[in-house]
Amino acid sequence: MRTHARAVVIGGGVGGAAILYWLSRLGWTDVVLVERARVTSGSTFHSAGLVGQLRGSLSLTQMMMNSVDLYRNLKDEVGLETGWHEVGSLRLASSQERMEELTRQAAWAKTFGLPLELISPDEAQGMFPPMTTDGVVGAAYLSTDGYIDPSQLTFALVEGARRRGAEICEDTRVTGIEVSDGQVRRVVTDRGEISTELVVNAGGMFAPEIGRMVQVNVPLIPFAHEYLITRPSGLPLDMPTMRDPSLLVYYRPESGGLIMGGYEREPAPWGLDGIPGDFNGRLLEPDWDRFEPLMTNAVVRTPSLKDAEV
Template sequence: MRARARAVVIGGGVGGCSILYWLARLGWDDVVLVERADLTSGSTFHSAGLVGQLRGSLSLTKMMMASVDLYRTIGKEVGLETGWREVGSLRLASSPERLEEIARQAGWAKTFGLPLELISAAEAQELFPPMTTDGVLGAAYLPTDGYVDPSQLTFALAEGARRAGAEIETNTRVTAIATERGRVTGVVTDRGEIEAEVVVNAGGMFAAELGRLAGVTVPIVPMAHEYLVTRPTGLPLDMPTMRDPSLLVYFRPESGGLVMGGYERDPAPWSLDGIPPDFNGKLLEEDWPRFEPLLENAIRRVPALEEMEVVRLINGPEAFTPDGEFILGPTDVRGFWVAAGFCAHGLAGAGGMGKLVAEWIVEGTPSLDVWHMDSRRFGAAYASRSYTLARTTEVYSTYYDVKYPGHEREAGRPLRLSPAYPRLQELGAVCGEMSGWERANWFEPNAPAGDEGLRPRGWAGRNWSPAIGAEHVACREAAALFDESSFAKIEVAGPGSAELLEWLCDNRVARDVGAITYTQMLNAKGGIECDFTVTRLTEDRFRIVTGTAFGRHDLAWIRQHAPDDGSVDVRDVTSAYACIGLWGPASRTILAPLTTDPLDFPYMRARELAVGDVPCLALRVTYVGELGWELYCPSEFGLRLWD
């Protein structure tokens, strides 16, 4: 085993082998993959193998499309079978809501460049003869979807990586991640150490444990996922895969028989106290009582299944995330990357995911907008195992639910509460959640002042209230209070702080003390990494205010580029300060009687003032196009400030 590599990939599943393959293809031939047991021995070997391309975002769909492009060719490239079968896929609509859903998906598919067709129930049955059309209102058919053999695909990717110069070390367990001054320096294994400037945690269900070795939280939970395999009965080999989300089940052809699985309403989280160290190439015990409701649903759609002989019920753990999205990208530890949490879709996404992560590592930026998959999207709340479990369980149990615009998850709430939260509740706030924070979307008592006739038709009008319009008008014509305590706040201080921010920001921020600057931070390609305001508090102290969801990302970006000579201190101060926004043409009239300090300082300036008996930093900014201020105070004064 080599003692040094440019990059070490941990994990010999389909995801890790794909990243290794693409790193080598992109010219990083000095790379090595280490696997604790044999290739595919984690979750990959028991995958059901479905590959569906159309997803809820352009980036994820493009990733899946790139996977299909690779799966079509990798077998010929390396001279190995992959089991790729491009048989197409069906998605049934068994309710008016599902019919509306697939109609919207057809629009997305056209935008994404996928040849998805809307077909009748009868046409769906022609493609998948054993199904019944009872209750089916229509279907979506995508002819370029299919399925693949997970182990064969993984070995093909591994062979391609080896041919490009990469090395693979199996039966090599990582016992420590070596770091120095916040940067990864290599890995320690039970067979020796490997120095490396880049380490990729592609450990599948072991990714959380590997993350802890580097001091990084990877919020995943292994969930038991079951599917059955029947004996061949002469069914057509070229049938498409088929999903009936209303019944929570999926099917694919298997050598003249069927594979059938689904997503239960009562998920089974597994091994929450740590995965057994010898759990390699193993399955869980069959759990027929938990699977039987899915089987009953499946028989409703495919009655012949009741008479088929079941060869085996396969029960294996799959790593799920708190929002149902992959976890990809760099972390707070420089050089330590994560590619995990594939939510039972690692096989479908592996080809494109590996390419994207490899490009990100080699070129410094991803080729797609993958913010919704960025490892830094998760806030501090996800260090709590119980919170992660609650959110992940909800993701699994609602996997096949229709997701309407404005949909909010409910598990684990409320968690992070601003000082003003009790008053928001008293005023009838309908709250949403962002990074664990409860935030008012609207106040339902304001609904009668709004116009119900403005409710969007159909899909977009479900999570909506006429209060939104009434509150907009009130802010535009009088004034409104906004609780902005959840906004992420970062302080950059020290003798090198001005120089650092001048280098990172595309606007000039080292102005005179009290100046507020709206700016971005750009990557090497000119793409926007951060978007926020910077206030110069003193000669060597700046406060950044950014979006609630972007705090960890922006903090990591600044720290990644900060000098390590002690001249700059970068810290998250979000919880230290409450913030109330007061905006509208009447805002000065409202604020003036509450302070003896002058309010005539100009736009994009900050100054200290007292509101009643609360010491505040007032920022003369606006996000609503009206006169007003952001008022910051220490959190313990927040409720008093609101009052």
């Protein structure tokens, strides 16, 4: 492990990997990523991987558009799969208010150069056959959205950075950050120290505990999140992703079946008393009671889910 670096990135999830990649692409090749376990073993490896570009602010939308550009080209650059599927996305409107929101978003999307189209419920169903059109007023379709394999993406990003000179240190836990005169001096790990003047906290849900090493409060609370994967049932592989914000559910195609998840009205915070130090490559126990309201909603939009094997 290097003993000096221009910057040290803590955390080998997709966030840290992307930061390392872009630093190296911008010419910061003397950079080190430190990961306490294996790259992607935090939240990243079980992300559903939906990629939607239209966000609530110009800068976030621009970042997402840049990301999609990168996803299109990264495989050719580093020779590793990223699992990018540019299948498009559907966002349903199940009320007049939602339709107005989509209409506003469509106008807004144009100013970003995003090809967002407003389509009819039947057109949406033509693209996403398992959905019913019951209660659907219209939909927005964005052909350049899609989904990606978060682990493959992370491996490709670190490889792109490594080829430019970055170092990736797995099984290396940051235990302290030395600061003097208001300036970072050194990152202390269980495998040695790296002197540096710049530290990036890309610790995901662990970011608050890394922040505490330098008395910085990172206002972040992890929430448990569940999705299910159905067995293949002959659904088209190239269906767009689909969100029904009124029913709080999202879907994406997965090997002829579906991934379905959603956003709970009363989400469950997790790890408030501290996250176990070895919580890597691990999942939470399924909580079907908590998932039931989302499942009920999902069956309204995609009735075949009622009998699907998961």
